[in-house]
Amino acid sequence: MSVTLLSIFRRREGMSHGEFVDYYEAFHAKIGEKVLAGYATRYVRRFTTPFAQEAGLSDPDVVMEIEFPDEATMQAFFASIADDPETAEMIRIDEDKLFDRGSMKVYRLDERISEMPPVG
DSSP, X not given: OOEEEEEEEOBOTTOOHHHHHHHIIIIIHHHXXXXXXXXXXXXXXXXXXXXXXXXXXXXXXXXXXXXXXXXXXXXXXXXXXXTOHHHHHHHHHHHHHHBOGGGOEEEEEOOOOOOOXXXX
């Protein structure tokens, strides 16, 4: 059974939402693609826009999902980062350029899917 991690992050203070999205896609996502290759089956960034409300710095700027094919592969990924201090430091340095560290939340999803009738 696949394992999905959901992360919710805010941008660092002093960075606009547009700057955050641009930097994330141009730099941070490339690091993610590189380190997740061979482990993850999906790496998705969903940049948020408040719906029917004013945006504030407490709102998340991105909801990120990483899907692994199974528990063993997810554990192997985290072990690979722990065993490579240079890669771990590269990720930490880039996260400091992008995220409000106090806002970083990560959840493991336990998914249930409802069968829905066709639309129309």
